Amino acid sequence: MRAAQAPQLRVVTGEFYPDWEAVYRDNVERVYRLMFAKVGNRADAEDLTAEVFLAALRPLRVSAGVAEVRAYLFATARTVLAGHWRRTLGREVTSLGDDEEPAAVPADTAVSSDAPRRTAAILAQLPEPYRRILQLRFLDACSVREAAAALGVSVAYAKVLQHRALRRAAQLMEVAR
Amino acid sequence: MSGRGVRRFVADLLRGRRPRSFRAREADVDELRAAIMLRAARPGDAAPSEEFVTDLHRRLTTELAAEPTDRDVPLSASPGPVVDATRRRLVAATSIAAAAAAVVGAVADHALSGRGAAQGGTGGEQTLIPNTGEWRTVSASSDLAEGRVQGFDLGTVVGFVARTGGELRAVSGVCTHLGCRLALDAAARRLNCPCHTTSFALSGELLRYQLAVPPAPLPRFEVRETHGVVQVFAPPGPVM
Numbered sequence: 001m002r003a004a005q006a007p008q009l010r011v012v013t014g015e016f017y018p019d020w021e022a023v024y025r026d027n028v029e030r031v032y033r034l035m036f037a038k039v040g041n042r043a044d045a046e047d048l049t050a051e052v053f054l055a056a057l058r059p060l061r062v063s064a065g066v067a068e069v070r071a072y073l074f075a076t077a078r079t080v081l082a083g084h085w086r087r088t089l090g091r092e093v094t095s096l097g098d099d100e101e102p103a104a105v106p107a108d109t110a111v112s113s114d115a116p117r118r119t120a121a122i123l124a125q126l127p128e129p130y131r132r133i134l135q136l137r138f139l140d141a142c143s144v145r146e147a148a149a150a151l152g153v154s155v156a157y158a159k160v161l162q163h164r165a166l167r168r169a170a171q172l173m174e175v176a177r
Numbered sequence: 178m179s180g181r182g183v184r185r186f187v188a189d190l191l192r193g194r195r196p197r198s199f200r201a202r203e204a205d206v207d208e209l210r211a212a213i214m215l216r217a218a219r220p221g222d223a224a225p226s227e228e229f230v231t232d233l234h235r236r237l238t239t240e241l242a243a244e245p246t247d248r249d250v251p252l253s254a255s256p257g258p259v260v261d262a263t264r265r266r267l268v269a270a271t272s273i274a275a276a277a278a279a280v281v282g283a284v285a286d287h288a289l290s291g292r293g294a295a296q297g298g299t300g301g302e303q304t305l306i307p308n309t310g311e312w313r314t315v316s317a318s319s320d321l322a323e324g325r326v327q328g329f330d331l332g333t334v335v336g337f338v339a340r341t342g343g344e345l346r347a348v349s350g351v352c353t354h355l356g357c358r359l360a361l362d363a364a365a366r367r368l369n370c371p372c373h374t375t376s377f378a379l380s381g382e383l384l385r386y387q388l389a390v391p392p393a394p395l396p397r398f399e400v401r402e403t404h405g406v407v408q409v410f411a412p413p414g415p416v417m
Contacts, residue, residue, distance in 0.1 A: 020241065024234060032225035040213035042222075043195035046229050053237055087399070087410060089201040090308055093209045119218035122211075137191060138215035166187065170211035 016065050020057050026066075027073055028053070034074075037115050038081055038094040051080045122172050130165035137162055180205060187212045200308045243343055305334070305349065305396040305411075312401065312408040315347070321407055326379060328361055333412040336398060337361060337368060339379040347398035347409045348381040354392040368395070 017023045031052050036045040056076040060069065078096040085092045119139075123131050129151065136147040148158035182199030189196040190212055201209065217223065315329035315338055326339040328350060335350040335358065350359050352370040359368040359377065367384055368377045376385040381395035398409040 020237075021234075024237060028230055028233065029225055032229075033223050036223045037217045038213065040190050040216035041193065041195055042226075046225070046233075049225065049229075050233050050236065053233065054240060057237060057241060087306060087310065088196075088198040089209070091201045091203065091206055093201070093206055094213060115214060116218045116220075119214055122214075134215055138212070139219050141219060163184070166208055166211055166215075169215065170207035173211050173214065174207055 016063060017069060020060065023057070023060065023069055023073075024053060027070065030070075031073060031077055034077055034096060035081065038096065039084070044084065048077075048080050048084055052077045055080065118176070122169055122176065125172050126165065126168060129161055130168055133158060133161045134165050134169060183208055190216045198309055198311060303393075303396045305398055307410070307412040309412060310410045311413055312403075313411050313414075314406045314408050316407045318402055318405045318407055321345070326361060326363060326366070327407075329409070331409075331411050332414045334398070336409065337379065338398075338400060338407055338409065339366075341379065345400045345402060345407060346380055347400040348377070348379065348395040349398070351395075352377075352392065353395060354386075354388060359395075 017026065028049065032045055032049045035048045035052075036042070039045055039048065052073060056073055060072065064072070074096065081094070081096055082092060085094070123134060126134070132151060133147055136142040136150055137144070142150065144158050144162070145155055147162075148155045151158060151161075153161065180202065182201060183205045186196040186199070186209060313331055315331070315336075316327045321327055321338065321340045323340055323343065326337055328337050329335065329347075330350075336347050337350055337359075338345060338347040348368075350368070351357070352359055352372065352375055354370065354373060354375055357370050357372040359370055362369050362376075366379055368379065370376070374385070374387045375383070375392060377395050378384050381397055383391055383394055386392060398411060400407065400409050402408070
Protein backbone atom coordinates (compact mmCIF):
# COMPACT_ATOMS: atom_id res chain seq x y z
CA MET A 1 0.00 0.00 0.00
CA ARG A 2 1.06 3.53 -0.63
CA ALA A 3 1.64 5.61 2.47
CA ALA A 4 -0.69 8.55 2.82
CA GLN A 5 1.18 11.79 2.28
CA ALA A 6 0.84 15.05 4.05
CA PRO A 7 -2.15 16.49 2.26
CA GLN A 8 -1.52 19.43 -0.05
CA LEU A 9 -5.04 19.51 -1.25
CA ARG A 10 -6.36 22.24 -3.38
CA VAL A 11 -9.44 20.33 -4.37
CA VAL A 12 -10.93 17.50 -2.44
CA THR A 13 -12.00 14.37 -4.26
CA GLY A 14 -15.75 14.22 -4.39
CA GLU A 15 -15.93 17.89 -5.17
CA PHE A 16 -15.94 19.68 -8.46
CA TYR A 17 -13.58 21.86 -10.40
CA PRO A 18 -14.84 25.39 -11.02
CA ASP A 19 -13.30 25.61 -14.50
CA TRP A 20 -10.70 24.11 -16.80
CA GLU A 21 -7.94 26.19 -15.28
CA ALA A 22 -8.54 24.53 -11.96
CA VAL A 23 -8.42 21.16 -13.72
CA TYR A 24 -5.11 22.16 -15.23
CA ARG A 25 -3.53 23.55 -12.07
CA ASP A 26 -4.55 20.56 -10.03
CA ASN A 27 -3.41 17.93 -12.55
CA VAL A 28 -0.55 19.22 -14.64
CA GLU A 29 2.11 18.05 -12.22
CA ARG A 30 0.40 14.71 -11.75
CA VAL A 31 0.25 14.05 -15.49
CA TYR A 32 3.81 15.24 -16.03
CA ARG A 33 5.14 12.97 -13.30
CA LEU A 34 3.28 10.00 -14.73
CA MET A 35 4.78 10.70 -18.13
CA PHE A 36 8.28 11.37 -16.84
CA ALA A 37 8.27 8.06 -15.00
CA LYS A 38 7.38 6.34 -18.27
CA VAL A 39 9.70 8.11 -20.72
CA GLY A 40 12.59 9.20 -18.48
CA ASN A 41 13.28 12.49 -20.23
CA ARG A 42 11.99 16.00 -19.89
CA ALA A 43 11.43 16.82 -23.57
CA ASP A 44 9.14 13.86 -24.21
CA ALA A 45 7.41 14.22 -20.84
CA GLU A 46 6.60 17.84 -21.66
CA ASP A 47 5.32 17.08 -25.15
CA LEU A 48 3.17 14.22 -23.94
CA THR A 49 1.77 16.23 -21.04
CA ALA A 50 0.84 18.98 -23.49
CA GLU A 51 -0.74 16.41 -25.78
CA VAL A 52 -2.87 15.06 -22.92
CA PHE A 53 -4.25 18.47 -21.98
CA LEU A 54 -4.71 19.64 -25.54
CA ALA A 55 -6.68 16.51 -26.34
CA ALA A 56 -8.56 16.29 -23.07
CA LEU A 57 -9.63 19.75 -22.11
CA ARG A 58 -11.93 20.64 -24.97
CA PRO A 59 -14.31 17.71 -24.70
CA LEU A 60 -13.99 17.66 -20.93
CA ARG A 61 -17.08 17.96 -18.86
CA VAL A 62 -15.77 19.86 -15.86
CA SER A 63 -18.89 19.15 -13.85
CA ALA A 64 -18.12 15.43 -13.86
CA GLY A 65 -16.33 15.76 -10.54
CA VAL A 66 -12.71 15.54 -9.52
CA ALA A 67 -12.39 11.76 -9.47
CA GLU A 68 -13.98 11.37 -12.90
CA VAL A 69 -11.88 14.16 -14.38
CA ARG A 70 -8.74 12.54 -13.08
CA ALA A 71 -9.76 9.14 -14.38
CA TYR A 72 -10.44 10.69 -17.76
CA LEU A 73 -7.09 12.48 -17.84
CA PHE A 74 -5.42 9.24 -16.87
CA ALA A 75 -7.15 7.33 -19.65
CA THR A 76 -6.13 10.04 -22.09
CA ALA A 77 -2.54 9.86 -20.81
CA ARG A 78 -2.54 6.11 -21.35
CA THR A 79 -3.62 6.54 -24.97
CA VAL A 80 -1.14 9.33 -25.58
CA LEU A 81 1.73 7.29 -24.14
CA ALA A 82 0.82 4.28 -26.29
CA GLY A 83 0.79 6.53 -29.35
CA HIS A 84 4.19 7.90 -28.40
CA TRP A 85 5.80 4.47 -28.40
CA ARG A 86 4.06 3.47 -31.60
CA ARG A 87 5.49 6.56 -33.29
CA THR A 88 9.00 6.48 -31.90
CA LEU A 89 10.02 2.85 -31.37
CA GLY A 90 7.19 0.78 -32.78
CA ARG A 91 6.89 -1.10 -29.48
CA GLU A 92 5.12 -0.37 -26.26
CA VAL A 93 8.11 0.00 -23.97
CA THR A 94 6.13 1.31 -21.02
CA SER A 95 2.46 1.74 -20.32
CA LEU A 96 0.21 3.23 -17.70
CA GLY A 97 -1.34 0.36 -15.80
CA ASP A 98 -4.51 0.30 -13.78
CA ASP A 99 -2.57 0.20 -10.54
CA GLU A 100 -1.20 3.65 -11.31
CA GLU A 101 -4.56 5.17 -11.92
CA PRO A 102 -4.99 8.09 -9.55
CA ALA A 103 -8.64 7.35 -8.98
CA ALA A 104 -7.64 4.02 -7.52
CA VAL A 105 -5.74 5.59 -4.65
CA PRO A 106 -6.78 8.17 -2.08
CA ALA A 107 -6.71 11.81 -3.03
CA ASP A 108 -3.35 13.25 -3.93
CA THR A 109 -1.21 10.32 -3.02
CA ALA A 110 -0.95 9.49 -6.71
CA VAL A 111 1.74 12.08 -7.25
CA SER A 112 4.15 9.95 -5.31
CA SER A 113 5.34 7.03 -7.33
CA ASP A 114 6.75 3.81 -6.00
CA ALA A 115 9.35 3.81 -8.78
CA PRO A 116 12.22 4.89 -6.49
CA ARG A 117 11.44 2.08 -4.09
CA ARG A 118 11.25 -0.48 -6.89
CA THR A 119 14.46 0.83 -8.40
CA ALA A 120 16.25 0.56 -5.07
CA ALA A 121 15.01 -3.01 -4.69
CA ILE A 122 16.36 -3.95 -8.12
CA LEU A 123 19.71 -2.26 -7.50
CA ALA A 124 20.08 -4.02 -4.17
CA GLN A 125 19.95 -7.37 -5.95
CA LEU A 126 22.80 -6.57 -8.34
CA PRO A 127 26.46 -7.47 -7.80
CA GLU A 128 28.43 -4.54 -6.41
CA PRO A 129 30.13 -3.23 -9.61
CA TYR A 130 26.83 -3.41 -11.52
CA ARG A 131 24.96 -1.67 -8.76
CA ARG A 132 27.57 1.08 -8.53
CA ILE A 133 27.84 1.83 -12.23
CA LEU A 134 24.07 2.16 -12.54
CA GLN A 135 23.90 4.27 -9.40
CA LEU A 136 26.62 6.59 -10.68
CA ARG A 137 25.36 6.91 -14.23
CA PHE A 138 21.59 6.93 -13.84
CA LEU A 139 20.94 8.27 -10.36
CA ASP A 140 23.98 10.42 -9.62
CA ALA A 141 24.23 11.90 -13.13
CA CYS A 142 27.93 11.11 -13.51
CA SER A 143 29.55 11.11 -16.93
CA VAL A 144 31.05 7.83 -18.03
CA ARG A 145 34.48 9.33 -17.35
CA GLU A 146 33.54 10.30 -13.80
CA ALA A 147 31.97 6.93 -13.17
CA ALA A 148 35.10 5.16 -14.46
CA ALA A 149 37.27 7.25 -12.15
CA ALA A 150 35.02 6.53 -9.18
CA LEU A 151 35.18 2.81 -9.88
CA GLY A 152 38.91 2.84 -10.68
CA VAL A 153 38.39 1.29 -14.14
CA SER A 154 39.02 2.44 -17.69
CA VAL A 155 36.37 4.40 -19.58
CA ALA A 156 36.01 1.55 -22.07
CA TYR A 157 35.42 -0.93 -19.27
CA ALA A 158 32.95 1.38 -17.56
CA LYS A 159 30.92 1.35 -20.79
CA VAL A 160 30.97 -2.42 -20.96
CA LEU A 161 30.06 -2.62 -17.31
CA GLN A 162 27.14 -0.27 -17.83
CA HIS A 163 25.73 -2.33 -20.71
CA ARG A 164 26.02 -5.55 -18.76
CA ALA A 165 24.58 -4.04 -15.61
CA LEU A 166 21.63 -2.62 -17.51
CA ARG A 167 20.88 -5.95 -19.13
CA ARG A 168 21.05 -7.65 -15.78
CA ALA A 169 18.79 -5.06 -14.18
CA ALA A 170 16.35 -5.54 -17.05
CA GLN A 171 16.23 -9.27 -16.35
CA LEU A 172 15.60 -8.68 -12.67
CA MET A 173 12.82 -6.22 -13.48
CA GLU A 174 11.19 -8.76 -15.73
CA VAL A 175 11.17 -11.23 -12.87
CA ALA A 176 9.75 -8.60 -10.53
CA ARG A 177 6.91 -7.71 -12.86
CA MET B 178 25.21 -7.13 -27.32
CA SER B 179 22.47 -4.59 -27.44
CA GLY B 180 21.79 -2.91 -30.75
CA ARG B 181 23.00 0.51 -31.72
CA GLY B 182 19.51 1.91 -31.33
CA VAL B 183 19.33 0.85 -27.68
CA ARG B 184 22.78 2.23 -26.90
CA ARG B 185 21.92 5.55 -28.49
CA PHE B 186 18.60 5.65 -26.66
CA VAL B 187 20.30 5.05 -23.31
CA ALA B 188 23.03 7.59 -24.07
CA ASP B 189 20.40 10.20 -24.93
CA LEU B 190 18.50 9.48 -21.72
CA LEU B 191 21.66 9.91 -19.68
CA ARG B 192 22.47 13.18 -21.39
CA GLY B 193 18.99 14.45 -20.65
CA ARG B 194 18.14 14.63 -24.33
CA ARG B 195 15.11 13.44 -26.18
CA PRO B 196 15.93 9.88 -27.29
CA ARG B 197 15.95 9.40 -31.04
CA SER B 198 13.46 7.13 -32.73
CA PHE B 199 14.51 3.79 -34.05
CA ARG B 200 12.84 0.53 -34.88
CA ALA B 201 13.09 -1.40 -31.64
CA ARG B 202 13.19 -5.18 -31.56
CA GLU B 203 11.20 -7.18 -29.06
CA ALA B 204 14.48 -8.13 -27.39
CA ASP B 205 15.30 -4.44 -26.80
CA VAL B 206 12.20 -3.63 -24.82
CA ASP B 207 13.27 -4.86 -21.37
CA GLU B 208 16.52 -2.95 -21.52
CA LEU B 209 14.84 0.24 -22.69
CA ARG B 210 12.31 -0.05 -19.91
CA ALA B 211 15.02 -0.62 -17.32
CA ALA B 212 16.95 2.42 -18.51
CA ILE B 213 13.83 4.60 -18.34
CA MET B 214 12.96 3.41 -14.86
CA LEU B 215 16.48 4.00 -13.57
CA ARG B 216 16.68 7.42 -15.16
CA ALA B 217 13.23 8.41 -13.91
CA ALA B 218 14.29 7.52 -10.36
CA ARG B 219 16.97 10.21 -10.34
CA PRO B 220 16.10 12.50 -7.43
CA GLY B 221 14.67 15.92 -8.09
CA ASP B 222 13.97 15.48 -11.78
CA ALA B 223 10.42 14.30 -11.90
CA ALA B 224 8.61 17.60 -11.40
CA PRO B 225 7.67 19.84 -14.31
CA SER B 226 9.50 23.14 -14.66
CA GLU B 227 7.58 26.26 -13.82
CA GLU B 228 8.33 27.59 -17.26
CA PHE B 229 6.70 24.59 -18.89
CA VAL B 230 3.63 24.80 -16.68
CA THR B 231 3.19 28.49 -17.46
CA ASP B 232 3.82 28.04 -21.15
CA LEU B 233 1.37 25.17 -21.51
CA HIS B 234 -1.23 27.17 -19.63
CA ARG B 235 -0.80 29.93 -22.18
CA ARG B 236 -1.12 27.51 -25.07
CA LEU B 237 -4.27 25.99 -23.63
CA THR B 238 -5.80 29.41 -23.08
CA THR B 239 -5.21 30.24 -26.74
CA GLU B 240 -6.49 26.89 -27.95
CA LEU B 241 -9.64 26.96 -25.90
CA ALA B 242 -10.39 30.56 -26.77
CA ALA B 243 -9.98 29.83 -30.48
CA GLU B 244 -12.98 27.55 -30.65
CA PRO B 245 -15.40 28.07 -27.83
CA THR B 246 -17.54 25.07 -27.08
CA ASP B 247 -20.57 24.86 -24.92
CA ARG B 248 -19.19 23.47 -21.72
CA ASP B 249 -22.58 23.29 -20.11
CA VAL B 250 -23.87 20.59 -22.40
CA PRO B 251 -23.45 17.42 -20.37
CA LEU B 252 -22.11 14.37 -22.10
CA SER B 253 -24.42 12.28 -20.04
CA ALA B 254 -27.87 12.03 -21.56
CA SER B 255 -29.72 11.83 -18.27
CA PRO B 256 -29.74 15.09 -16.39
CA GLY B 257 -29.27 14.59 -12.70
CA PRO B 258 -31.53 15.97 -10.04
CA VAL B 259 -30.78 19.52 -9.08
CA VAL B 260 -28.81 19.66 -5.88
CA ASP B 261 -27.07 22.45 -4.05
CA ALA B 262 -25.13 24.19 -6.82
CA THR B 263 -21.85 24.43 -4.97
CA ARG B 264 -21.87 20.84 -3.83
CA ARG B 265 -23.51 18.96 -6.62
CA ARG B 266 -23.58 15.30 -5.98
CA LEU B 267 -22.67 12.72 -8.49
CA VAL B 268 -25.77 11.27 -10.01
CA ALA B 269 -25.66 8.80 -12.89
CA ALA B 270 -22.10 7.67 -12.18
CA THR B 271 -22.33 4.91 -14.75
CA SER B 272 -23.46 7.18 -17.52
CA ILE B 273 -20.64 9.54 -16.70
CA ALA B 274 -18.18 6.69 -16.88
CA ALA B 275 -19.66 5.58 -20.18
CA ALA B 276 -19.46 9.10 -21.52
CA ALA B 277 -15.87 9.37 -20.38
CA ALA B 278 -15.07 6.11 -22.15
CA ALA B 279 -16.68 7.38 -25.33
CA VAL B 280 -14.67 10.56 -25.15
CA VAL B 281 -11.49 8.63 -24.55
CA GLY B 282 -12.21 6.74 -27.74
CA ALA B 283 -12.48 10.02 -29.54
CA VAL B 284 -9.28 11.20 -27.93
CA ALA B 285 -7.46 8.08 -29.02
CA ASP B 286 -8.54 8.85 -32.54
CA HIS B 287 -7.47 12.44 -32.14
CA ALA B 288 -4.08 11.54 -30.79
CA LEU B 289 -3.46 9.23 -33.68
CA SER B 290 -4.55 11.23 -36.63
CA GLY B 291 -4.86 14.77 -35.40
CA ARG B 292 -8.56 15.02 -36.01
CA GLY B 293 -11.22 15.63 -33.45
CA ALA B 294 -14.24 13.70 -32.43
CA ALA B 295 -16.63 15.52 -34.69
CA GLN B 296 -15.72 13.99 -38.01
CA GLY B 297 -17.22 10.60 -38.66
CA GLY B 298 -14.62 8.62 -40.54
CA THR B 299 -15.66 6.39 -43.40
CA GLY B 300 -13.84 3.55 -41.72
CA GLY B 301 -11.33 2.91 -44.47
CA GLU B 302 -8.88 5.69 -43.73
CA GLN B 303 -5.47 4.81 -42.53
CA THR B 304 -2.89 6.88 -40.80
CA LEU B 305 0.58 6.50 -42.19
CA ILE B 306 2.98 5.85 -39.34
CA PRO B 307 6.44 5.05 -40.63
CA ASN B 308 8.60 2.65 -38.65
CA THR B 309 11.27 5.28 -38.55
CA GLY B 310 9.84 8.74 -38.65
CA GLU B 311 10.40 12.21 -37.42
CA TRP B 312 8.41 15.42 -37.20
CA ARG B 313 9.13 17.34 -40.35
CA THR B 314 8.09 20.91 -40.97
CA VAL B 315 5.79 21.41 -43.94
CA SER B 316 4.58 24.96 -43.44
CA ALA B 317 4.76 28.00 -41.23
CA SER B 318 1.64 28.32 -39.08
CA SER B 319 1.15 31.79 -40.49
CA ASP B 320 0.89 30.32 -44.01
CA LEU B 321 -1.90 28.02 -42.91
CA ALA B 322 -4.68 30.30 -41.82
CA GLU B 323 -8.15 28.86 -41.45
CA GLY B 324 -9.30 27.39 -44.76
CA ARG B 325 -5.85 27.38 -46.36
CA VAL B 326 -4.20 24.37 -48.00
CA GLN B 327 -0.50 23.77 -48.59
CA GLY B 328 1.12 21.08 -50.68
CA PHE B 329 4.36 19.57 -49.44
CA ASP B 330 7.06 17.32 -50.85
CA LEU B 331 9.41 15.79 -48.28
CA GLY B 332 11.31 13.61 -50.73
CA THR B 333 10.01 10.43 -49.13
CA VAL B 334 6.36 11.43 -49.17
CA VAL B 335 4.19 14.12 -50.75
CA GLY B 336 0.93 15.45 -49.42
CA PHE B 337 -1.37 18.29 -48.59
CA VAL B 338 -2.04 19.89 -45.26
CA ALA B 339 -5.15 21.96 -44.60
CA ARG B 340 -6.64 23.84 -41.68
CA THR B 341 -10.37 23.31 -41.59
CA GLY B 342 -12.60 24.27 -38.70
CA GLY B 343 -9.50 25.03 -36.64
CA GLU B 344 -8.07 21.57 -37.17
CA LEU B 345 -5.04 20.56 -39.14
CA ARG B 346 -5.18 17.57 -41.38
CA ALA B 347 -2.55 16.17 -43.67
CA VAL B 348 -3.18 13.56 -46.34
CA SER B 349 -1.04 11.80 -48.90
CA GLY B 350 -0.76 13.50 -52.28
CA VAL B 351 -0.68 10.26 -54.25
CA CYS B 352 -3.77 8.69 -55.78
CA THR B 353 -4.62 5.36 -54.17
CA HIS B 354 -5.61 3.90 -57.54
CA LEU B 355 -2.37 3.76 -59.56
CA GLY B 356 -0.11 6.24 -57.87
CA CYS B 357 -0.46 9.39 -59.96
CA ARG B 358 0.30 12.62 -58.16
CA LEU B 359 -2.79 14.55 -57.14
CA ALA B 360 -3.28 18.18 -58.09
CA LEU B 361 -4.90 20.68 -55.77
CA ASP B 362 -8.03 22.42 -56.92
CA ALA B 363 -7.98 25.10 -54.28
CA ALA B 364 -11.27 26.70 -55.28
CA ALA B 365 -13.18 23.42 -55.05
CA ARG B 366 -11.12 22.33 -52.05
CA ARG B 367 -10.35 18.96 -53.53
CA LEU B 368 -7.50 16.90 -54.91
CA ASN B 369 -7.80 15.68 -58.49
CA CYS B 370 -6.03 12.76 -60.03
CA PRO B 371 -4.71 13.58 -63.51
CA CYS B 372 -5.03 9.98 -64.68
CA HIS B 373 -8.56 8.64 -64.20
CA THR B 374 -10.89 11.43 -63.13
CA THR B 375 -10.71 10.58 -59.46
CA SER B 376 -11.11 13.26 -56.78
CA PHE B 377 -10.54 13.28 -53.07
CA ALA B 378 -11.59 15.70 -50.36
CA LEU B 379 -8.89 17.46 -48.34
CA SER B 380 -9.81 15.09 -45.53
CA GLY B 381 -8.82 12.15 -47.76
CA GLU B 382 -12.33 10.91 -48.52
CA LEU B 383 -13.09 9.76 -52.01
CA LEU B 384 -15.38 12.25 -53.77
CA ARG B 385 -15.61 11.04 -57.35
CA TYR B 386 -14.31 8.17 -59.47
CA GLN B 387 -14.99 6.42 -62.79
CA LEU B 388 -13.46 3.09 -61.97
CA ALA B 389 -14.97 -0.32 -61.45
CA VAL B 390 -13.91 -0.38 -57.81
CA PRO B 391 -13.70 2.73 -55.65
CA PRO B 392 -10.11 3.47 -54.67
CA ALA B 393 -9.31 3.70 -50.97
CA PRO B 394 -9.39 7.06 -49.22
CA LEU B 395 -6.06 8.86 -48.92
CA PRO B 396 -3.84 7.86 -46.03
CA ARG B 397 -3.43 10.56 -43.41
CA PHE B 398 -0.33 11.81 -41.74
CA GLU B 399 -0.07 12.64 -38.13
CA VAL B 400 0.18 16.38 -37.92
CA ARG B 401 1.09 18.80 -35.17
CA GLU B 402 1.71 22.47 -34.69
CA THR B 403 4.55 23.68 -32.55
CA HIS B 404 6.56 26.87 -32.22
CA GLY B 405 4.89 28.53 -35.17
CA VAL B 406 5.30 25.71 -37.66
CA VAL B 407 3.16 22.83 -38.86
CA GLN B 408 4.80 19.42 -38.93
CA VAL B 409 3.88 15.96 -40.14
CA PHE B 410 5.31 12.69 -38.91
CA ALA B 411 7.12 11.30 -41.93
CA PRO B 412 10.18 9.27 -42.85
CA PRO B 413 13.46 11.20 -42.83
CA GLY B 414 14.55 12.76 -46.10
CA PRO B 415 16.22 10.54 -48.70
CA VAL B 416 20.00 10.47 -48.63
CA MET B 417 21.28 12.36 -51.66
